[in-house]
Amino acid sequence: NAGVTQTPKFRILKIGQSMTLQCTQDMNHNYMYWYRQDPGMGLKLIYYSVGAGITDKGEVPNGYNVSRSTTEDFPLRLELAAPSQTSVYFCASTLQGNPTEQYFGPGTRLTVT
Amino acid sequence: GQNIDQPTEMTATEGAIVQINCTYQTSGFNGLFWYQQHAGEAPTFLSYNVLDGLEEKGRFSSFLSRSKGYSYLLLKELQMKDSASYLCAFSRSDKLIFGTGTRLQVFP
Numbered sequence: 145n146a147g148v149t150q151t152p153k154f155r156i157l158k159i160g161q162s163m164t165l166q167c168t169q170d171m172n173h174n175y176m177y178w179y180r181q182d183p184g185m186g187l188k189l190i191y192y193s194v195g196a197g198i199t200d201k202g203e204v205p206n207g208y209n210v211s212r213s214t215t216e217d218f219p220l221r222l223e224l225a226a227p228s229q230t231s232v233y234f235c236a237s238t239l240q241g242n243p244t245e246q247y248f249g250p251g252t253r254l255t256v257t
Numbered sequence: 258g259q260n261i262d263q264p265t266e267m268t269a270t271e272g273a274i275v276q277i278n279c280t281y282q283t284s285g286f287n288g289l290f291w292y293q294q295h296a297g298e299a300p301t302f303l304s305y306n307v308l309d310g311l312e313e314k315g316r317f318s319s320f321l322s323r324s325k326g327y328s329y330l331l332l333k334e335l336q337m338k339d340s341a342s343y344l345c346a347f348s349r350s351d352k353l354i355f356g357t358g359t360r361l362q363v364f365p
Contacts, residue, residue: 175351186344186355187300194351202352234299245290246353248299 145170148249150235156255157225165220165252167235175238176218177246178202178210180231187234193218225256261356263345268362269335277330277359279345287348289321289328294342294358303343304330335363 151166169176174195179187189202193212207229209221218237222229232253236246261281269275281289288307292300306312306321306328318331330343342358 177352179355184357184360186357187346187353188355189352192352245302245305248301250299 147171148235148237148247150233150249150252152252153250154253156257157222159225159227159256161225162221162223163225163254165222165233165235165254167218167220167249168216169218169235169237169247169249170216171237171239171247172215173237173239173247174215175240175246176212177236177238178208178218178220179234179236180204180229181234181251182231190220190233222254227256230254230256261345261347261354263343263356263359265357266360266362268364271335271337271363271365273335274331274333275335275361277332277343277345277361279328279330279356281326281328281345281347281356283326283347283349283354285349286323287350289319290346290348290353291317291319291328291330292344292346294344296341300344332361337363337365339363 148169177192178190188204191210193199199210232251234251235249238244238246263279291303294300304319311320316333321328340363342360344358346353346355
């Protein structure tokens, strides 16, 4: 099993550009999450999904969108990149929501200039 | 509201014991997690408490008091590789709410 994979590893965007961060898991997990982590800070939940076709907002959803068309994939979309979105983005998954260990992907380091 | 606090930084010596505290406030609670995160890497699961008491896992132990909203992570026989950030998180409604993390530096 590859676990949770994320692409790309690094990306530099100009202000106003758009991009999609990819996240895939091969553990047949129902629950998937997107977090951002700013330097020296903890993880903030952006969006999460409890199954295919179902998504919900976390603590910091503004400026982002998600979709969950399959169990395996949970892409995160940035429509109009802003410098405040410079961060490290982690995707995580777990078999059931509450309360079980979440497995994290390696992260995407995004810089918006 | 909900809140979770832990110290920002701690230092310790190789071979010593260190205790990292975490306090939380929440209206709903399903469990308390500890994760380890090395610089530039993803968080990895260390321990989980749902009932009051101590859970031991090798050199790592975690304690929970639900009535006090308090947990700690105990690391024994510290090694240089234990230098990392330790994230405390409580579980509520299918989500984890993370603290800002405690950066532990282990010196020889």
